[in-house]
Structure formats: structure tokens, C-alpha cells
Amino acid sequence: MAGPDAATIRAWARAVGKPVGSRGAIAAELYNAYRRAQMIGRLRRVGSVAVAVAPEVLRAVSKRGPRPQQ
Numbered sequence: 001m002a003g004p005d006a007a008t009i010r011a012w013a014r015a016v017g018k019p020v021g022s023r024g025a026i027a028a029e030l031y032n033a034y035r036r037a038q039m040i041g042r043l044r045r046v047g048s049v050a051v052a053v054a055p056e057v058l059r060a061v062s063k064r065g066p067r068p069q070q
Contacts (some may be wrong), residue, residue, distance in 0.1 A: 008036045 006026050011015035012034050020030060043057075 003031070004034065004038075012037070 009026050009031060010020050010022070016037070018030065020026075021034055045049065
């Protein structure tokens with residue numbers, strides 16, 4: 001499964017005030033912060049029921065370590 005492209009992550013990082021370069025590889029920490037933000041946003045859109053039913057998912061996503069280097 002393909003992840004988000006670098007331009008999407010850079011735009012998000014700039015929008016939320018995170019430092020990001022205009023070229024080069026995306027740091028694993030920035031990639032993971034983007035993925036966490038997307039997951040939390042999806043859970044919030046679903047509503048409090050999703051958080052009440054699956055709080056361990058939210059915890060796992062927010063505490064996930066950096067993605068493995070390829």
C-alpha cells in the first residue's frame with residue numbers, strides 16, 4: 001500500500017508549523033507525525049463512539065515508533 005506523497009506531507013507540515021525542507025527525503029518522524037494526525041482526524045470525524053470502542057487503537061497510533069528505514 002502506497003503512503004502519502006512527499007508534497008502532501010510537506011504541505012501539511014507547513015500548515016501546522018513544523019519545519020520541513022523543500023527537497024530531499026521526508027524524515028521518519030515527520031512522516032509518522034503526519035500519519036498520526038490523519039488517523040486522529042479520522043477517528044474524530046467518526047465521533048466519540050470510535051474512541052470509546054477502540055481507545056487502544058488511538059493509543060497505539062499516537063505511541064507508534066518511527067517507521068522502519070527501507
